[in-house]
Amino acid sequence: METGVMSHQGELFVHPLSNPGAPGICPEMLEVAEEANRARDFNLAVEIYSSQLADLQQPDRGLCLRKADSLARAGRISEALDSYCTAASLGKLRPEELPFLVENIARALREKEPGLTVAVNGHCKSSNGDDGFQMNGECEEDEALDLFSCRLCKCLLHEPTTVECGHTFCKRCLEDDSVKDCIHCKQKLSKKEKLPNGLRLNVVLSGLLDKLFATESRARKYWIEGEDLWKKQNLSDALEKYNAAVDLVPSSGRLLHQRAELHMEMRSFSQAVQDASSLCKLKPLWTKAHCLKATALSKAGRNDEALQEYFLCVALKPDWTKVKLEAQKVLSELFSSVFENEDLPTPVHPLQGGLATRLIKPPALLRSLRPLTQKPGSSSQDSEFSVTKSAPVDDSSSILPIVSPGKSDPAAGEGSTKNLADVLAALPAPTGGLKRKHSSDGPSEAFNTPSKLLRPDEASVFKKAAVWGGRTVPAELLDCGDMECSLCMRLFYEPVATPCGHTFCLKCLERCLDHNPNCPLCKENLSEYLANRGYNKTLLMEEVLQRYLGDELAERKKIHEEEMKELSNLNQEVPIFVCTMAFPTIPCPLHVFEPRYRLMIRRSMETGTKQFGMCIADELKGFADYGCMLQVRDVKFFPDGRSVVDTIGVSRFKVLSHGQRDGYNTAKIEYLEDKKVEGEELVELLKLHDSVYEQANSWFTSLKDNMKSQILSHFGNLPSKDPDPQASPSGPAWCWWLLAVLPLENRAQLTILAMTSLKDRLIAIRRVLIFVTRKRPR
Incomplete structure (x- = not known):
C-alpha cells in the first residue's frame, strides 16, 4: 500500500492513492x-469520491x-x-492526515458557543492593549494587569x-x-555591573505595596521562593512554598x-489535572x-478527555499549530486503538452492506465524539454507535461552559459538568443521502444544548471584567503620609527615584544636589546620576497620586502653579544675577557654579520666561x-552640575526695591x-549719530590686528x-557693542547704561572715543 506524504495544492491537502491504476478510478473525476x-x-x-469508491472492488485508503x-x-x-x-481499517491514521477533522470540530464549537466566538474575535486583548496571544499561540494575558503589576512577570510587583x-x-x-530594554519605552537599561551597589528597590513603593496588598505580597514572596527551589530541583520544598502561596491567593x-x-x-x-481544572473554571x-x-x-493516560480540551483550545485559538498537532496526534491514537487493542471484525468492503456489517468505532472515540455519530431523530438507544446520554447541565454552571470528560472526572469539580458531546449535540446533523445541497435544517429539539450560554454582549461584559479588572485599593489604608517628600514634608510633586531607591520631589532633589552630590537620606554618592541628569518622574508613583489622591494632588499642583506664576512675573520679583555689566543686543556667556544661581537659572527655564536680570555688585x-x-x-550642563549659559541682552531696567528669594x-x-x-x-540727533558712528568705525579700524581679532571673536x-536711531527703545545696537568693547570701568559703563537720552549717550561715547584715541600708544 502506498503511504507517501500528502502533497499540497493551494489550500488543499491531497492524500495519495494506494493504487492509482486500479480499475474504476477516473483521474479526470478526481x-x-x-x-x-x-x-x-x-x-x-x-x-464524486463516493461514486469512485463504489466502483472499486477494494476501497482505496487515500480516496x-x-x-x-x-x-x-x-x-x-x-x-x-x-x-x-x-x-483507519486499511492502515493506521497518521496525525498529519487529520487536520480538517480537528479544525472543523473546533469550528463547530465556535459556532455553537457565543463566548468562544467573542474570545476568538476579540483576540483576548490584554489591559495594555496588546494582543494577548503570542506568536507561538499561547495566550500570555491570563491575569488582569493593573497599576501594581510588573509588565515583565505579569504579577504583583515584588x-x-x-x-x-x-x-x-x-x-x-x-x-x-535577557532584559536589556524597558518594555514600555524601549530605552536601554544600564548594565547591572555598572551600578555601584546593584539594583535597589524603591523604598516608598515597596512599603506602599506591603501595606495595601499584604496578603498578596506574602504570597508572591512564597511563590518566588518556590520558583528558586524548583530551579535547584528541590521539588518537595518548592511544592510547600507553592501550596502556601495558593492558600493565600x-x-x-x-x-x-x-x-x-x-x-x-x-x-x-491527578493533582496537575485538579489544578488545571480549577484554572479552567x-x-x-x-x-x-x-x-x-x-x-x-x-x-x-486519559486521552479521550485530553482530546476534548485540545478541541476547545483550537476553538479558542484556530491558528495555534502546536495544539492542533497535539489534537491530531491524540485523535490518531484513538482511531487506531480499535484495531490495535480490540479484536473487532473488519468487513471486506466497509462501505457495503447493512448496519450489521458496518465498521464499529472504538469506544474511546465514541466517548469523545458520540453526538457526531447520531442521526437526526435518533436516540442513544436506537444507534449501534451511541453511548449513554450526557447528564443535564444545571444553569448554575460556570459562565462559559467548560469541556469536561465524558466519564466522571474527580478533578473537574461540580461546576464543570458540560462536555464536548453536549456542545456538539446541537450541531445540524447530515441528511441521510449524499446530496449536493448543504442540509440547512436546524438541530432537533432533542439535541439542543441544555446549559446556559453567553449572549455576545454578555460575553463582552464578562471578558471586560476579567481582563480589565484590577486590584482593589482599600481607601482607609492609603493616606497622604505614605506619599510625602522627606525634604519639603509635602505631598510628592513630580516624584523621582534615585539609584539608591529613595524618592523625592524633582525640585527638592535638584536643590539638594546643587549643594551636595549625595542622597539626602542615605548619603550615597549620586555623582553619576547628577552627571546623566536622569531626573525622570517615577511614573507608577505619579499614577498612584493621580488615581487615589487626586484632590490632594490637585491642591499640591495649585500651590506649585502659584509659585511658578509668582516666579514668572518679570516686574514684581525679577531674579538678579550679580556679576558683570551686560548690554542690550550683546551676548553675555556665563559660567554658573554657585548653588543659588543654579536654582535661579533652572527656575527661569521652568517658568518659560528664560530671562533674568544682570547687575554689578554694590557694597551697600x-x-x-x-x-x-x-x-x-x-x-x-557639566557632569558635576555646573553649566555654561549662553545669554544675550534684551532690555535695560531700573531697580525699585531689593530683595532675596x-x-x-x-x-x-x-x-x-x-x-x-x-x-x-531729531535733525541734530541724526547728525550726531552719524558723526559718532564714523568716529567709532575709525577707532576700531585703527586697532592692531591681535586686539581686533580678540574683539571679533x-x-x-x-x-x-541704523537708518532710524530711535527705532529701538534701547537705541542703536552699535552703541552697546562699542560700550562693551571700550576699555571703561564698570561704574562708567553703568552711568551710560542708565541714560534714557540717546543724545547724552552719544556725547558720552564720543568723549570716551576721544580719550582712548589720545591715550592709545603709537
Whole structure:
C-alpha cells in the first residue's frame, strides 16, 4: 500500500492513492473533485469520491481520506467519522492526515458557543492593549494587569525597582540578563555591573505595596521562593512554598498554572489535572489553561478527555499549530486503538452492506465524539454507535461552559459538568443521502444544548471584567503620609527615584544636589546620576497620586502653579544675577557654579520666561540700581552640575526695591526706554549719530590686528548704522557693542547704561572715543 506524504495544492491537502491504476478510478473525476474542494463545494466533492469508491472492488485508503476531509469541511462530521474509520481499517491514521477533522470540530464549537466566538474575535486583548496571544499561540494575558503589576512577570510587583526612564519592575525581573530594554519605552537599561551597589528597590513603593496588598505580597514572596527551589530541583520544598502561596491567593491563574506544571514534573498527574481544572473554571477563555489541562490528562493516560480540551483550545485559538498537532496526534491514537487493542471484525468492503456489517468505532472515540455519530431523530438507544446520554447541565454552571470528560472526572469539580458531546449535540446533523445541497435544517429539539450560554454582549461584559479588572485599593489604608517628600514634608510633586531607591520631589532633589552630590537620606554618592541628569518622574508613583489622591494632588499642583506664576512675573520679583555689566543686543556667556544661581537659572527655564536680570555688585545695597535683562539662548550642563549659559541682552531696567528669594537676589524693577525727539532736535540727533558712528568705525579700524581679532571673536563685527536711531527703545545696537568693547570701568559703563537720552549717550561715547584715541600708544 502506498503511504507517501500528502502533497499540497493551494489550500488543499491531497492524500495519495494506494493504487492509482486500479480499475474504476477516473483521474479526470478526481481532478473535478479537487476543483470542487477549491471552490468550497464540498458536497459535490463528496458525491464524486463516493461514486469512485463504489466502483472499486477494494476501497482505496487515500480516496477514503479525501472523502472524509470533504465531509468534515462540509460540516458532516458523523459521516466523516465513518470514512476516517474506514481509512483507519486499511492502515493506521497518521496525525498529519487529520487536520480538517480537528479544525472543523473546533469550528463547530465556535459556532455553537457565543463566548468562544467573542474570545476568538476579540483576540483576548490584554489591559495594555496588546494582543494577548503570542506568536507561538499561547495566550500570555491570563491575569488582569493593573497599576501594581510588573509588565515583565505579569504579577504583583515584588521588591519594586524604578529604572532610569521612570518605569518600575520587580528587582528579580530586571536581574534577568535577557532584559536589556524597558518594555514600555524601549530605552536601554544600564548594565547591572555598572551600578555601584546593584539594583535597589524603591523604598516608598515597596512599603506602599506591603501595606495595601499584604496578603498578596506574602504570597508572591512564597511563590518566588518556590520558583528558586524548583530551579535547584528541590521539588518537595518548592511544592510547600507553592501550596502556601495558593492558600493565600487561590484565584491567581499564573500561580495555579505553575503549580500544575510542578505537579507534572513530580509526576503527580491527578493533582496537575485538579489544578488545571480549577484554572479552567477561573479563566474559561484562557487557551493556555485548557492546553495545560489537556497535557495533564494526556500524561495521565486519559486521552479521550485530553482530546476534548485540545478541541476547545483550537476553538479558542484556530491558528495555534502546536495544539492542533497535539489534537491530531491524540485523535490518531484513538482511531487506531480499535484495531490495535480490540479484536473487532473488519468487513471486506466497509462501505457495503447493512448496519450489521458496518465498521464499529472504538469506544474511546465514541466517548469523545458520540453526538457526531447520531442521526437526526435518533436516540442513544436506537444507534449501534451511541453511548449513554450526557447528564443535564444545571444553569448554575460556570459562565462559559467548560469541556469536561465524558466519564466522571474527580478533578473537574461540580461546576464543570458540560462536555464536548453536549456542545456538539446541537450541531445540524447530515441528511441521510449524499446530496449536493448543504442540509440547512436546524438541530432537533432533542439535541439542543441544555446549559446556559453567553449572549455576545454578555460575553463582552464578562471578558471586560476579567481582563480589565484590577486590584482593589482599600481607601482607609492609603493616606497622604505614605506619599510625602522627606525634604519639603509635602505631598510628592513630580516624584523621582534615585539609584539608591529613595524618592523625592524633582525640585527638592535638584536643590539638594546643587549643594551636595549625595542622597539626602542615605548619603550615597549620586555623582553619576547628577552627571546623566536622569531626573525622570517615577511614573507608577505619579499614577498612584493621580488615581487615589487626586484632590490632594490637585491642591499640591495649585500651590506649585502659584509659585511658578509668582516666579514668572518679570516686574514684581525679577531674579538678579550679580556679576558683570551686560548690554542690550550683546551676548553675555556665563559660567554658573554657585548653588543659588543654579536654582535661579533652572527656575527661569521652568517658568518659560528664560530671562533674568544682570547687575554689578554694590557694597551697600548688594547690587546696583540699574541693570540689563538677559535672555537665555542655550544651557550646557557639566557632569558635576555646573553649566555654561549662553545669554544675550534684551532690555535695560531700573531697580525699585531689593530683595532675596531662596538664596539669590531679586528686585522689583521698571524698564527703561529712550526718550524720542522730533523736529530740529531729531535733525541734530541724526547728525550726531552719524558723526559718532564714523568716529567709532575709525577707532576700531585703527586697532592692531591681535586686539581686533580678540574683539571679533568675543563680540563679532561692529553692527551697521541704523537708518532710524530711535527705532529701538534701547537705541542703536552699535552703541552697546562699542560700550562693551571700550576699555571703561564698570561704574562708567553703568552711568551710560542708565541714560534714557540717546543724545547724552552719544556725547558720552564720543568723549570716551576721544580719550582712548589720545591715550592709545603709537
